[in-house]
Amino acid sequence: MTSRSLVILLFSAWLISASANQANEPAFYTVEGEWGKLQCYDVVIAPPAATLWESLYEERSLWPFEGLSRIEVDELFAELGFSPETIATISNDSSWNKTTAELEVGDRAIEALSPTDRTAIFTWWETQFPGYIDRLVINFEDRNLTAIAKELPREMMDKLQRVIFYRGEVTSTLDRPYLLRQLKTREEKEHLLRTILTTHALIVRLEVDPDSEADSIIKYWEAGGLNPRVRVLIEGLYTTEGVDHLDILHLLPLMPRKYLNNFTVLQDVNPHNTPDCFWTSTQFFNFNTSSRSFDSLPVEHFLDKDYEEISGPLQFGDLVCLFDKDTKEFIHSYTHIAGDLVFTKNGGSFLRPWVISTKAFMLSLYTDNSGLITKIFRRKLGS
Amino acid sequence: MKIAILTGIILSFTIEASHAQAISLSRPLPKSVEHSSSGPWGNLDFYEIKLSSPLSYLSQLAIPSEQTEWNFTQESRAEIVAEMEEAGFSAEEISYLVSEGSLVTVGESLKLFPTSEMISEIPGDLKSRFYSFLGRNPANRFHHRPAYINTTNLTRYFHHSNLPVETLQHIAKLAYKTPSGYGFFLSDIPSLLKQTSNSEEERLLMNAILRVPALMVRINLSEMDSIDELANYWSAGHQNKQVLSLFESIYRNPSVDRLDIGHLLPPIARQNLNRYPEQPDGLNGRYPDWFWTCYNFSRFSPVDVYADTDQSRALMEKAFAPVKAPYTFGDMLLFNSRGRVIHGCIYIADDIVYTKNGPGLLSPFILMRLQDVIAYHDLVGDVTLSQYRRTRQRGALPPAAVAPTPSN
Numbered sequence: 001m002t003s004r005s006l007v008i009l010l011f012s013a014w015l016i017s018a019s020a021n022q023a024n025e026p027a028f029y030t031v032e033g034e035w036g037k038l039q040c041y042d043v044v045i046a047p048p049a050a051t052l053w054e055s056l057y058e059e060r061s062l063w064p065f066e067g068l069s070r071i072e073v074d075e076l077f078a079e080l081g082f083s084p085e086t087i088a089t090i091s092n093d094s095s096w097n098k099t100t101a102e103l104e105v106g107d108r109a110i111e112a113l114s115p116t117d118r119t120a121i122f123t124w125w126e127t128q129f130p131g132y133i134d135r136l137v138i139n140f141e142d143r144n145l146t147a148i149a150k151e152l153p154r155e156m157m158d159k160l161q162r163v164i165f166y167r168g169e170v171t172s173t174l175d176r177p178y179l180l181r182q183l184k185t186r187e188e189k190e191h192l193l194r195t196i197l198t199t200h201a202l203i204v205r206l207e208v209d210p211d212s213e214a215d216s217i218i219k220y221w222e223a224g225g226l227n228p229r230v231r232v233l234i235e236g237l238y239t240t241e242g243v244d245h246l247d248i249l250h251l252l253p254l255m256p257r258k259y260l261n262n263f264t265v266l267q268d269v270n271p272h273n274t275p276d277c278f279w280t281s282t283q284f285f286n287f288n289t290s291s292r293s294f295d296s297l298p299v300e301h302f303l304d305k306d307y308e309e310i311s312g313p314l315q316f317g318d319l320v321c322l323f324d325k326d327t328k329e330f331i332h333s334y335t336h337i338a339g340d341l342v343f344t345k346n347g348g349s350f351l352r353p354w355v356i357s358t359k360a361f362m363l364s365l366y367t368d369n370s371g372l373i374t375k376i377f378r379r380k381l382g383s
Numbered sequence: 384m385k386i387a388i389l390t391g392i393i394l395s396f397t398i399e400a401s402h403a404q405a406i407s408l409s410r411p412l413p414k415s416v417e418h419s420s421s422g423p424w425g426n427l428d429f430y431e432i433k434l435s436s437p438l439s440y441l442s443q444l445a446i447p448s449e450q451t452e453w454n455f456t457q458e459s460r461a462e463i464v465a466e467m468e469e470a471g472f473s474a475e476e477i478s479y480l481v482s483e484g485s486l487v488t489v490g491e492s493l494k495l496f497p498t499s500e501m502i503s504e505i506p507g508d509l510k511s512r513f514y515s516f517l518g519r520n521p522a523n524r525f526h527h528r529p530a531y532i533n534t535t536n537l538t539r540y541f542h543h544s545n546l547p548v549e550t551l552q553h554i555a556k557l558a559y560k561t562p563s564g565y566g567f568f569l570s571d572i573p574s575l576l577k578q579t580s581n582s583e584e585e586r587l588l589m590n591a592i593l594r595v596p597a598l599m600v601r602i603n604l605s606e607m608d609s610i611d612e613l614a615n616y617w618s619a620g621h622q623n624k625q626v627l628s629l630f631e632s633i634y635r636n637p638s639v640d641r642l643d644i645g646h647l648l649p650p651i652a653r654q655n656l657n658r659y660p661e662q663p664d665g666l667n668g669r670y671p672d673w674f675w676t677c678y679n680f681s682r683f684s685p686v687d688v689y690a691d692t693d694q695s696r697a698l699m700e701k702a703f704a705p706v707k708a709p710y711t712f713g714d715m716l717l718f719n720s721r722g723r724v725i726h727g728c729i730y731i732a733d734d735i736v737y738t739k740n741g742p743g744l745l746s747p748f749i750l751m752r753l754q755d756v757i758a759y760h761d762l763v764g765d766v767t768l769s770q771y772r773r774t775r776q777r778g779a780l781p782p783a784a785v786a787p788t789p790s791n
Contacts, residue, residue: 027638041639043632048624150635201632203639203646228437229658236432236599239543242416243430246599247643250657258654261629261646267683287663353628 030207031339035316036217038338039245040358041203044147045261046194047351057189059177061110063103063121064129070096073103080120086112110178111162118165122174133174140164140171141200141361151195156182160196167368201261201355204341205245206237214238220338221251223317225381226285229253248337248356253285253317256335256343259354270294276348278302281319281333284343285379299330307377318378325371332366334359336376418603423616424712424732426603428641429750433543433594436659436745441593446585447525449576451502454522455493460486463493470516480505480513492522499574503556510559514570518762528741529568530592531759532558533752544591550578562764565754597657597749600735602647604633605640616732617647619713622681622773625649644731644750649681649713652729652737655748672742677715677727678702680737681773689742690724703771715771716753718760726760728753730770 028039065073073096077087093106113121126133140148143166149157159182163175173179179196183189206217214234221230230251237246249257259280268275273294282302283289293302299321303309307319314320318336323329334344340359346352366372419427457463460481467477486493505513518526534540537551537558553575558567572592579585607613610630618624626647633639645653660670667687671679674690678698688694703715710716710730718726728738734753740746740760751759757766 041636043629043636043639045628045632048628050624203633203642232432232434233599233657235543236430240415240430240432243599247601247645249643249645249653250599254654254658257645257656258650262625262650263628265683287661 028205031341033339034216035206035220035338036212037207037209038248038341039205039207040341041205042147043201043203044198045201045353045355046198047263047353049190049194051263051350052190052193056176056193057180057186059180061105061175061177063105064101064125064132065103066101066129068101070098070103076124077121080117080124082113082117082120086114086117107178107181110175113163115165118163118174119167122165122167122172136174136176137172138174138176138196139365140173140196141357141364143169143171143364145171147198147200148195151198152192156192168370169364169367171364197351199346199353199355200357200361201353202341202357204248204337204356206234206248206251207245208237208243221316223285223315226317226379227251227253252343255283255286255289256354259345260343261353261355263353264348264350274348274350275345277333277345278330280343280345280354281321281335284317284319284335299333303377306383307379310376310378312376314376315378318376321375321377322366322372323375325373327370331372332362334362419733419735422733423612424602425613425616426606427600427644427733427735428603429598429600429735431596431598432657434597434657434659434747434749435590435594436747440659440744441586441590444586444589446576446582446589447573449573451497451499451571451573453495453497453517454520455486455495456520456522457493459493467516470512472512472516476509476513480509499577502571502574507559511562511568514559514568515562515763518570523570525570525572529570529762530572531561531755532567532569533596533755533758534566540596541591544594545587546591547578550575550588553578561758561761563758563761563766564764565758593745595740595747595749596751596755597747598735598751600644600731600750601641602644603641610634616712619681619711622713623647623649648737650683651679651685652681652748656737657747657749659747660744670742670744671739671748673727673739676737676739676748677729680715680729681713690727699771702773704774706770706772708770710770711772713773715773717769717771718757719767719769720761720763720765725766726756728756 028041031038031040065076068076074087074091077090078084082090089112090103090105090109093109093112094103096103122133122137142148145157145160145164148160152160156179159179160173163178164171164173166172173196176193176196179192180189183192214237218231218234221234222228233246233250237243249260252260264274268289268291270291273279273291275289278299279289279293282293303319303321310318314336316336316338319333320336320342321333322331324331332344332346334342337343337356341356342359342362343354343356344362345354346362346365416428416430419429455463457466460483463481463486464477467481468474472480481495485495485497487496488494514526514529517523518529521527532540537555541551541554554569557571557574558569561568569592572589575588575592576585579588602613614627614630617626617630629646633642645656648656655671655676664670669687669689671685672690674695675685675688678688678695679685688698706714712731714730716728716730716736717724718728726738726740728736728751730736730753731750735750736753736756737748738751738756739748740751740756757768760766
């Protein structure tokens with residue numbers, strides 16, 4: 001075991017069982033193409049404890065049913081396909097607040113739900129109370145929860161596995177309060193929250209490949225003149241003996257350089273909105289960031305004049321938008337980096353950092369049962 | 384001048400300047416990765432690259448005449464002699480440099496037009512002192528702000544500059560020791576222009592001379608034993624705490640053996656690293672100078688404040704406090720010369736600092752060795768450093784009281 005692993009063990013005895021898997025850590029993998037050879041190191045970034053708001057630790061499992069009576073709630077459960085036994089367990093382990101039309105459910109009731117039940121009630125809430133869903137749902141980037149499993153004790157992983165459910169490729173839970181109730185100390189709860197809210201990220205390095213031409217690699221990263229500052233850095237890489245890689249932090253334009261692997265700060269927030277995927281992807285090449293995309297404007301407002309829609313192939317800096325296939329509603333946008341690497345901020349949360357990740361990890365948060373259509377936009381030079 | 388591509392050429396000779404300076408033209412030793420001293424910052428690997436300004440900047444430069452001119456603020460030779468004597472020059476030296484009858488009155492100033500031969504033959508020590516004297520007058524622009532060469536190995540310094548060997552030989556003759564004794568200055572740009580035969584070669588020469596050596600620095604994680612000490616150092620007592628999440632993450636992946644310290648700089652410093660100022664930097668009327676760079680180092684959004692304003696003094700008193708060594712990440716180091724502050728930079732680790740060495744477009748935001756930054760700015764050999772530390776937290780993460788927001 002490495003000295004670094006030992007330090008991790010000191011972090012908390014609670015981590016001991018999780019850290020044992022570290023001997024099997026994968027090394028980097030490479031993504032090669034006209035951009036050069038990129039070494040990618042998987043990391044996960046946990047939100048700082050300071051970003052976890054106080055009430056998060058004391059949340060209760062409150063299920064909203066505004067407009068329904070208690071009897072109608074049971075009827076809804078039946079309509080959603082809950083078994084009679086599950087409905088009975090919920091009934092026995094919950095209390096109904098007539099005033100708020102909320103059902104406060106206990107641990108046994110939560111544990112009684114099957115993944116299918118969870119998906120069904122999520123879908124109902126999503127249509128009825130989207131705000132409730134947005135506040136509570138945690139979507140996981142990895143269906144196997146591999147990174148999380150390294151951090152949590154087996155007992156907690158078992159409980160987490162029990163409360164996840166699936167929507168297409170998306171793996172989610174609504175039972176953050178339930179999980180927190182299983183823990184006693186503030187430190188354990190903080191660790192749980194930070195762990196289940198981790199975001200996959202990559203540390204990416206451009207590797208020196210003596211067989212490749214620096215000029216063609218420079219051309220890729222310059223993105224047709226949109227990112228003109230990279231030449232000297234790549235040339236420096238190729239002309240220095242003993243230097244075998246350059247972190248692509250240096251190859252990014254100013255905005256992603258500033259935000260990469262960081263979390264939202266209050267200076268970037270306005271009363272109505274926070275930086276999200278669209279704010280991020282439309283400002284990739286901007287010298288200064290703007291809060292204009294916080295305003296209630298259609299995406300076309302930003303795309304029509306400053307971008308041209310293209311059919312591909314993708315180049316560094318292209319803005320990719322995902323729309324719902326049926327409703328044409330905007331779902332997500334990101335910036336293409338190279339190969340399957342993307343620069344993204346997944347949602348407007350304070351708890352989600354700006355990262356370079358893989359398209360697969362990112363899409364695992366968005367490819368639910370509704371189909372997506374993809375549109376690619378290229379920033380016009382000088383816009 | 385024939386453009387000779389020096390890349391890969393092995394020059395096996397060494398030229399010693401006529402006045403026995405240590406600057407040399409030897410085989411182009413490959414640049415290599417160097418290692419810092421070990422400390423609370425960990426173990427750092429670094430190498431040097433040369434940053435070239437955008438071509439559009441270079442094309443705006445006024446190429447001077449190849450006739451060197453020395454400008455004097457004094458109104459007569461007698462006044463010049465008096466001031467040079469006061470500056471420590473001997474009668475022989477003054478007579479050699481400012482001979483009777485050599486001065487020309489142009490408008491309201493006195494000028495002297497030395498020959499190329501004379502310029503080449505001034506002994507090194509005398510040249511250092513005399514050019515420092517000339518540099519007091521901004522009209523002597525190449526003496527007032529000479530080019531700085533941070534190595535004795537010219538071939539290495541001008542590697543990939545495409546300058547022909549003859550020009551490098553000439554530079555070896557013309558460069559002189561800095562007053563601080565570390566590195567070399569080069570002021571005789573006009574004389575070098577004699578070796579160019581067209582405007583493109585002139586720009587090539589100017590580009591080569593104006594290139595800025597910058598350090599690329601990485602932290603070597605493979606040899607580290609303690610995350611606590613490392614994280615504590617780079618988070619600067621939580622003033623730079625946004626790096627902790629990444630640090631924690633990197634540390635849990637043992638296959639990440641090195642991390643570019645760009646990741647560990649605060650947002651503005653990271654954003655600007657290895658970047659020349661651009662037009663949008665000056666939208667509010669001025670381009671960033673050293674004070675702007677230092678004051679905004681740990682901020683999330685920059686404030687337009689400059690060294691030569693009353694505001695800078697007030698901000699210094701409000702936001703910084705003097706501290707004593709040892710330096711730590713984020714400390715501001717002020718360079719004092721002749722009773723005033725002439726520059727400031729931010730301490731990073733070991734002997735590496737974050738600096739912007741001038742207020743103009745040709746001065747990028749870079750990492751340099753402190754020794755080099757001192758040598759660059761110490762035009763008279765008297766620079767002393769004072770150390771300040773930010774007293775108030777800047778660019779903080781959102782407090783715990785922030786309202787809940789969607790997690791995805």
